[in-house]
Amino acid sequence: MHVADPAHEAKYQRLVRDVVIPYQWDALNDRVAEAEPSHAITNFRIAAGLEEGEFYGMVFQDSDVAKWLEAVAWSLCQKPDAELEKTADEVIELIAAAQCEDGYLNTYFTVKAPEARWTNLAECHELYCAGHMIEAGVAWFQGTGKRNLLDVVCRLADHIDSVFGPGETQLHGYPGHPEIELALMRLYDVTEEPRYLNLVKYFIEERGAQPHFYDIEYEKRGKTSYWNTYGPAWMVKDKAYSQAHQPLAEQQTAIGHAVRFVYLMAGMAHLARLSGDEGKRQDCLRLWNNMAQRQLYITGGIGSQSSGEAFSSDYDLPNDTVYAESCASIGLMMFARRMLEMEADSHYADVMERALYNTVLGGMALDGKHFFYVNPLEVHPKTLAFNHIYDHVKPVRQRWFGCACCPPNIARVLTSLGHYIYTVRPDALLINLYVGNDVAIQIDENTLRLRISGNYPWQDQVTIEITSPVPVTHTLALRLPDWCAEPAVSLNGERVTGEVVRGYLYLNRCWHEGDTLTLTLPMPVRRVYGNPQVRQQAGKVALQRGPLVYCLEEADNGANLHNLSLPENSAFRVFEGKGIFAHKMLIQAEGSGYHAKDTDALWQYDRSPVQREPQTLTFIPWFSWANRGEGEMRIWVDEG
Amino acid sequence: MHVADPAHEAKYQRLVRDVVIPYQWDALNDRVAEAEPSHAITNFRIAAGLEEGEFYGMVFQDSDVAKWLEAVAWSLCQKPDAELEKTADEVIELIAAAQCEDGYLNTYFTVKAPEARWTNLAECHELYCAGHMIEAGVAWFQGTGKRNLLDVVCRLADHIDSVFGPGETQLHGYPGHPEIELALMRLYDVTEEPRYLNLVKYFIEERGAQPHFYDIEYEKRGKTSYWNTYGPAWMVKDKAYSQAHQPLAEQQTAIGHAVRFVYLMAGMAHLARLSGDEGKRQDCLRLWNNMAQRQLYITGGIGSQSSGEAFSSDYDLPNDTVYAESCASIGLMMFARRMLEMEADSHYADVMERALYNTVLGGMALDGKHFFYVNPLEVHPKTLAFNHIYDHVKPVRQRWFGCACCPPNIARVLTSLGHYIYTVRPDALLINLYVGNDVAIQIDENTLRLRISGNYPWQDQVTIEITSPVPVTHTLALRLPDWCAEPAVSLNGERVTGEVVRGYLYLNRCWHEGDTLTLTLPMPVRRVYGNPQVRQQAGKVALQRGPLVYCLEEADNGANLHNLSLPENSAFRVFEGKGIFAHKMLIQAEGSGYHAKDTDALWQYDRSPVQREPQTLTFIPWFSWANRGEGEMRIWVDEG
Known part of the structure; x- marks a missing residue:
């Protein structure tokens, strides 16, 4: 499979194409009022010698342009747009012009400190930026068939390959912020150049070696x-911040900066699969399991603390001081996707879906122009300005960020969903997600075409129709979601009962045009009980319907959400919302609350038992919170 | 009244005299193994020219010596000790030797930066150290009758009075860390020198004036x-950190560094009373009310965040990330004591008692040699090392601190309890606390002597016996604690029913030797319900018996305390503990819990309702937690 080409595209993919990509282009060119400046395109113009000026922005500012290009590549592949393609080609031309003779490409160092190239891998994101540019080059090639950016990034990769390695004159280093690993693996996929795979192996195996490279270069640069x-x-x-405190083979837990961790693991899983390295496969499994079983939020968020944008420790999942960066959940999807390519186990897809429909979608406003960097599960806006444990939390989405990694990352993941919906394995085509789309996938010498439709995740019926004019014999493996107690599948109206292995229903046959699979995935409202290991969830319950986690918002339920309770036996009413909630399902239940008075004094600390009053609770899909201005929000609710 | 002179002294006062004061003397002289170095005495030796060397420690290191001297002063007043007095006199001699010709006294500036005197009031604690030294001089005079340190601090105060004021050649500044205000008021009490009172007025009224003094001196010093x-x-x-962002008359909330706030307010309340300034009285009332009604923990802790050791905002009272510095609760007692001197309202005494019996006592280990700086209401030790929101929290008390403000502050407050037990007002003698003690108080020309005994706060009966050989006519006002629903008072066996005004029972008569008041203060276990405004307490309950707040500890109840619940109707068993809990009352109740498994995986997020099992819950007085090694602790427990 090269790309998914949705005809019945989801609203979100349209939004990305029509709004997000143009908006972000404006942002990269500093044309958005009230947004943090970017200067990213100007940096390239200066590096290319087309303009005078100073570099501005983060040391990794280049990567915002690369991610935007990748989003454009996938978007063009879904729907051609000559004007957008021309703009992107001009950007590629600019990038090529900013590339140095020897293949080096990084506007910060080229403009600001050319003598300091490769002297600070621990801190300066050079390999990270290179990785994003390589990803863009691969995507542009895959999405448009054009080699212009691919040639640029191959020269860049060749340059890097000359600088790093075990040779005496080479640097024995590896990036502070992983990303190059997964990027080089993608480049290897399209070029089949073994040097790229070997370089990934080198970067991963050097990691954590003693004496430590970060210390050596630190001494060396004074x-x-x-x-x-x-x-x-x-x-x-x-060094644990960068997962470089010890060799990966010895690491036992997901640790440090969450985005670095999942980017690194995505590259490592890709390498483990293609190199057939059992040790690395075990490392991936062990670290995946620690992360997914003990450090993952119900929202698919990871990284429970602001300090270092990092993991904390097993079962420490605070709801209000959490970080849960949008990019970390995107990286989690990338890691999960590679694990699926290695192991056909629906757990990976379950986590991927959880991240997609909750934190990733929630990272962007419904208007496509405002973004969350941090994704809390509970917000009390009145406190944010006063208690510094919340300094990182914003109660509403922002137009742009000084560190703008998240917005273009959301754009590129939403435009490349085809790679997450389907996993092409030699033995079967896994269908992981039920986003509406049309796809054409190469199976040996045939092309299997199919169309997924329905109104997932709002309605319980999903249709998969074969649209190949020529019959194709192959195995389709349909994911049976973890959240669904009683999935049912029929083929052309007849109930089918194939073999279910590790969460996938395997169906092998000769598929003819018009064959229609119907999945029925009943999605009653589910109570998810707080895990007893997690003190921040103890005695609390969250609502989930299908893959969507729900929450209470002040706009519907008034202030002081912490005073609301959901009785054990209350029934749920599911209904379609209005306004911004049109086509979205909301939930109501009879609950209870009590009313705090503004004049309440603490000092007696001698209160009577609280008197509860009946109150109807309204839950909205969490990804759509904070689209009605500032207010309280919470996912975990007291039961009782 | 000059001092209380306890004969039936509480265990704690004995502990301070026998253990704490000698231990802290060793610490100040760097003779405690495994403790952070102090160097405080050496700094004075260097400043006095008796030793060569460098200043070491905090810019306010001198204040540790001053607080220790104050503790010694009160201790000698309770029980003479020739050797200790000789040691203290030698320290005073050393301090006098370190004082400059012009009266200036501060070892940091004298040793390290004599040219920089009074150039950085916002940051450098010069007036703060002076304040503590003045307090020590006053206490030494009041406790021993000796003027040696009083003369030193009068010269210091006179010097400060020459430097600061409205004159053209004077500095129009005021301290970053308030303390001098309350100290000068105490100095005024013993010297009746109006310049000292006027200087306090100047410091308080200049506060927050524009253009801002902190900015002016900042510019001036480059x-x-x-x-x-x-x-x-x-x-x-x-500037709000130092309560200097606006004039005090305009400030509406307790804000900034909690210790600074209460020290400032203690001085201001003292000034308001003596100057009869109604505006300042209103400022005190307004700011007290905000603090006590909206920002006070059940433990008498204040300052709910680590950043800036500061207040947060109304009703934001996190239990685990709280700061609640020991010194802040001591300062709160000081503020409350001044408010009581101004207004005979038992609310102030209720808060004072809450702070004393919970955070202040809890700030010191039962062995008198380990101390808390930060006093959390909930601790989960396993997480502390991983999540940086807990960087300030220690799971067990420490031997000493680099910033050692708290330990000697606890010592001086516990030795000076007489000033908190009694408030001498012209119209009545308020009896605020029921700590066992003997006291002699001057009432006009007579001396009223009385003895308080009982086993407060463990048992419900308190005896107040008149021991004056000569009859004295006066009003005694007995505080009826807020926590006691049905207090009863008898005089010589007969029930009395005097007038109760603002929480005090007023009894006027001619008191004869042997007259005996018996207070019965029934102290059943009380459930304190979380205030609905406080989201960190919602749906939770805490236990209190008498003034003592109780908590669950892992040592008695196992790990994962968050999984325990206390049913609405469970009965309490109160019993005397054993070992370190001998003579302390513990509480048991039938509750329930569920057991988390170490292998619990989060990722399914698809749990069944949690199955509860009966479990006996054991509660200990919170002030005595963490005396059995490291473990979980929590005060607020789920009800249900």
């Missing part, structure tokens, strides 16, 4: 430090 | 900054 947020050279010293 | 914890010169910029 102990200068780029970041001082938590004290001098903290990024050099806190 | 924008240098002493503290950079939260960025350059943050202490200069964040």
